[in-house]
Amino acid sequence: MSDVASDVIAIIAKKKRVEKPTVEITDNLADLGLESLDAVEMIFDIEEKFDIQIPYNANTNNPRTEFETVGDVVKAVEALVAQKKL
Amino acid sequence: MTAVNRVVVTGLGAVTPLGQTTPVYWDNLKAGVSGLGPITLPPSSEELTQKVAAEVKNFDPLKHFAERQLSTLDRVSQFAVVAAREAIAQSGLVFDMPLSVRTAAIVGTGVGGQTTHDDSFRRVYVEKRTRVFPLTIPKLMVNAPASQVSMACGLRGPAFAVASACASATHAIGLAFHMVRAGQVDCAVTGGAEACITFGTVRGWEAMRVMSPDVCRPFSKDRMGLILGEGAAMVVLEPLERAQARGANILGEIVGFGMSADAADLTAPDQGGMVRAMQSALADARMVPADIQYINAHGTGTAANDETETKALHEAFGPHAEKLAVSSTKSMVGHALGAAGALELVATILAVRESIVPPTIGYLAPDPACDLDYVPNTARSLAIEAALSNSFAFGGLNAVLAVKKFA
Numbered sequence: 001m002s003d004v005a006s007d008v009i010a011i012i013a014k015k016k017r018v019e020k021p022t023v024e025i026t027d028n029l030a031d032l033g034l035e036s037l038d039a040v041e042m043i044f045d046i047e048e049k050f051d052i053q054i055p056y057n058a059n060t061n062n063p064r065t066e067f068e069t070v071g072d073v074v075k076a077v078e079a080l081v082a083q084k085k086l
Numbered sequence: 087m088t089a090v091n092r093v094v095v096t097g098l099g100a101v102t103p104l105g106q107t108t109p110v111y112w113d114n115l116k117a118g119v120s121g122l123g124p125i126t127l128p129p130s131s132e133e134l135t136q137k138v139a140a141e142v143k144n145f146d147p148l149k150h151f152a153e154r155q156l157s158t159l160d161r162v163s164q165f166a167v168v169a170a171r172e173a174i175a176q177s178g179l180v181f182d183m184p185l186s187v188r189t190a191a192i193v194g195t196g197v198g199g200q201t202t203h204d205d206s207f208r209r210v211y212v213e214k215r216t217r218v219f220p221l222t223i224p225k226l227m228v229n230a231p232a233s234q235v236s237m238a239c240g241l242r243g244p245a246f247a248v249a250s251a252c253a254s255a256t257h258a259i260g261l262a263f264h265m266v267r268a269g270q271v272d273c274a275v276t277g278g279a280e281a282c283i284t285f286g287t288v289r290g291w292e293a294m295r296v297m298s299p300d301v302c303r304p305f306s307k308d309r310m311g312l313i314l315g316e317g318a319a320m321v322v323l324e325p326l327e328r329a330q331a332r333g334a335n336i337l338g339e340i341v342g343f344g345m346s347a348d349a350a351d352l353t354a355p356d357q358g359g360m361v362r363a364m365q366s367a368l369a370d371a372r373m374v375p376a377d378i379q380y381i382n383a384h385g386t387g388t389a390a391n392d393e394t395e396t397k398a399l400h401e402a403f404g405p406h407a408e409k410l411a412v413s414s415t416k417s418m419v420g421h422a423l424g425a426a427g428a429l430e431l432v433a434t435i436l437a438v439r440e441s442i443v444p445p446t447i448g449y450l451a452p453d454p455a456c457d458l459d460y461v462p463n464t465a466r467s468l469a470i471e472a473a474l475s476n477s478f479a480f481g482g483l484n485a486v487l488a489v490k491k492f493a
């Protein structure tokens with residue numbers, strides 16, 4: 001697993017609201033019981049961790065429909081991190 | 087206490103992004119003018135992601151205050167005092183004895199002297215200065231607007247601040263209304279003030295991810311969120327008997343006030359809480375849903391508020407909801423947070439008085455989740471006997487005022 005993946009998983013694991021020992025890359029976000037403020041807080045944590053900007057408006061973006069799994073979030077973050085390095 | 091007075095409005099004051107007096111504000115509301123524009127307040131906001139807000143543009147404190155007074159007055163208190171003076175001047179009241187000690191000054195504000203907060207923190211944290219201005223604390227305290235209104239206008243009765251975020255002004259006015267109705271005071275100068283467009287506060291709102299980048303389109307398809315506003319509005323309330331005895335010009339009647347708390351999510355709107363606040367305002371006014379023609383909605387322009395408020399209106403009003411004119415004046419003045427309810431009550435009182443509904447501007451097309459009549463883009467003539475003004479705050483605190491045409 002990449003460093004980005006383990007960091008993103010750690011951030012999501014902090015916010016999950018279901019009894020579940022671990023968060024896996026294949027987990028569906030919908031199954032983690034995340035609420036709307038959790039998304040805003042996770043995005044902040046991810047931005048701070050990787051020093052990236054994530055364009056996100058709670059009125060028009062819905063992470064629960066735009067991203068299906070934890071792996072989808074990891075891919076998106078990896079892309080933003082790679083872009084930053086260019 | 088046995089007195090139960092009818093409570094009338096005899097003065098209105100407003101400092102808003104659409105005008106710094108009530109007549110200018112109201113004319114612009116009726117004309118559907120937008121008060122939104124680029125953020126210009128210092129320190130320059132080049133770094134901010136958010137570029138747009140509804141500022142009280144070109145507000146000149148020296149037009150209203152002596153220079154030496156300004157070291158005691160944050161922008162939020164300046165707005166409050168200017169609005170209170172306008173409302174009192176219109177009422178024709180003079181607060182000498184004994185009226186002075188029988189008059190309340192209750193002012194809602196969300197955060198208080200935010201400009202003073204920001205400036206002082208910048209001095210100590212960024213500029214590494216070792217001291218801040220001597221009156222920093224009494225300028226930034228959340229009761230500063232209430233205290234300054236009391237001092238500037240000579241109001242010596244109950245005076246305090248009410249803080250309930252975006253419902254602050256509505257809670258303040260509702261409380262003052264109940265006090266006048268019960269005969270606890272003979273008069274009240276009440277409303278709300280906010281001056282929150284500072285670098286630090288805008289950064290805070292950016293982090294919540296609920297602001298629109300450009301336009302506020304409440305209830306519309308493709309709405310993208312709220313726009314921050316600022317300003318103050320005040321009303322003078324007194325018992326009908328007293329107003330008539332002195333031959334005052336009566337502008338409208340406040341007939342009901344309802345409150346509720348969601349006790350649920352910190353920020354997500356709650357249909358049940360909204361419904362209970364509206365029903366409680368109607369019950370307090372001894373009215374039924376069919377008595378209402380106009381709703382000045384909370385209508386922030388966020389996806390969640392507008393959909394939830396629409397559902398709440400359906401639940402509270404049943405089939406009558408379809409007949410309501412519902413508009414959000416936040417489309418024109420942005421969301422002035424702790425002042426919003428006061429700006430909106432002034433609009434509601436004048437809408438009822440003049441039988442004109444101010445529009446919801448920026449409206450593009452219907453959103454299937456928002457299926458009521460939002461008076462899109464153009465004001466409308468409508469005979470209004472009674473109206474509600476809704477305020478629903480972060481923290482799940484809801485407040486609703488009911489206004490009736492005075493006859």
